Amino acid sequence: MRTHTARFLAGVADPRHLPRPGYPEVAVAGRSNVGKSSLLNRLVGQRGLARVSKTPGRTQQINFFLIDDRLTLVDLPGYGFARVPVRVQERWKQLVETYVTGRRSLRAVVVLVDLRRRIEPDDGQLLAYLEAHGVPAIVAGTKADKLRRGERLRATRELVAGVPAGAVCVVCSSTTGEGIDQLWAAIERHVRAQR
Numbered sequence: 001m002r003t004h005t006a007r008f009l010a011g012v013a014d015p016r017h018l019p020r021p022g023y024p025e026v027a028v029a030g031r032s033n034v035g036k037s038s039l040l041n042r043l044v045g046q047r048g049l050a051r052v053s054k055t056p057g058r059t060q061q062i063n064f065f066l067i068d069d070r071l072t073l074v075d076l077p078g079y080g081f082a083r084v085p086v087r088v089q090e091r092w093k094q095l096v097e098t099y100v101t102g103r104r105s106l107r108a109v110v111v112l113v114d115l116r117r118r119i120e121p122d123d124g125q126l127l128a129y130l131e132a133h134g135v136p137a138i139v140a141g142t143k144a145d146k147l148r149r150g151e152r153l154r155a156t157r158e159l160v161a162g163v164p165a166g167a168v169c170v171v172c173s174s175t176t177g178e179g180i181d182q183l184w185a186a187i188e189r190h191v192r193a194q195r
């Protein structure tokens with residue numbers, strides 16, 4: 001595994017306070033508790049970089065991390081957690097939508113889904129939203145470690161079948177590190193590509 005340097009740049013709760021776009025950016029989005037922060041930590045190989053929690057709805061702001069002084073990884077607040085008040089969910093939605101639509105430096109969004117649950121309506125909406133705004137998506141099915149072999153094959157097939165044409169699909173686990181190299185490869189392709 002490659003090692004990476006990572007530095008927390010900013011945490012933003014107000015769309016007016018987004019940091020100025022700089023290096024190419026790749027964001028991680030997905031339902032609350034799906035494992036976005038864990039994935040970020042695994043990608044850079046630092047456990048405590050992004051805060052992980054058993055309580056859904058933990059990441060309430062957009063967190064920016066500078067990686068290897070050449071790209072920015074972005075931890076987005078999760079969606080779809082019913083116990084978060086509607087008012088707060090609306091605020092996050094606005095925050096994420098402002099970010100996704102207005103961000104020149106954004107090269108791709110990793111849409112993280114639970115491999116056991118595959119793509120749910122909320123995820124589908126996000127994928128459609130990204131497509132409508134010309135933002136490339138990388139679909140990652142995570143927590144693969146929680147499935148036995150037979151279940152995994154079936155879940156993987158169904159995940160691939162549910163992904164929009166053209167989007168890359170990766171199966172991974174932040175616990176075991178499986179699929180992390182493939183995910184890096186997909187991220188790097190988008191970092192190099194011009195939008």
Ligand code: GTP
Pocket residue numbers: 030031032033034035036037038039051052053054055056057058059060077078079142143144145146172173174175176
């Ligand atoms: P919010 O910020 O609340 O939206 O959550 P998040 O998507 O950032 O999830 P987080 O990384 O905080 O992880 C949520 C829970 O899932 C934690 O208990 C993690 O340890 C667990 N988890 C994350 N990734 C994996 C994985 O690949 N495998 C397993 N078994 N557990 C995982």
Ligand code: MG
Pocket residue numbers: 036037038051052058059075
């Ligand atoms: Mg989080």
